[in-house]
Amino acid sequence: MxxxxxxxxxxxxxxxxxxxxxxxxxxxxxxxxxINKSIDDLWIQEVNQRKNEIESGNVKLVNRDDVFFKNSSKTKKLNEILIPFGC
Structure with missing residues (x-):
């Protein structure tokens, strides 16, 4: 063009x-x-399963900020351990 x-x-x-x-x-x-219908169908199935697990109380929702804080704390601790060894 x-x-x-x-x-x-x-x-x-x-x-x-x-x-x-x-x-x-x-x-x-x-x-x-x-569009791949079989993949779309699998995603719909996954979303419905997760929705049902949440509604039934079988899974616990975790606040995004808590997840990031927890992971950043673990990363900081891991770095404190590994850095002195040159990792």
Whole structure:
């Protein structure tokens, strides 16, 4: 595509309503990476399983900040142990 035509396309896209832009994006992404129904079905199954586990109380939700703090504390302790040994 020549640069001028490409710029004309971009200019046209800029003035489109957001709903049409999102449809174009979806179409482009699908053309790059086609939908794999079996993978989508597996993700839906996984999401439903996790939802059911949360609703039934079988799993405990953990605040994101707590997870990052806990991991950063562990990393700091590990570094204190390993750094003196040149690791």
């Amino acid at each position: 020549r640069a001028l035509k490409q710029q004309q396309l971009f200019d046209e896209i800029d003035i489109l309503p957001i709903d049409l832009k999102t449809k174009i994006i979806d179409k482009i992404l699908t053309s790059i990476s086609p």
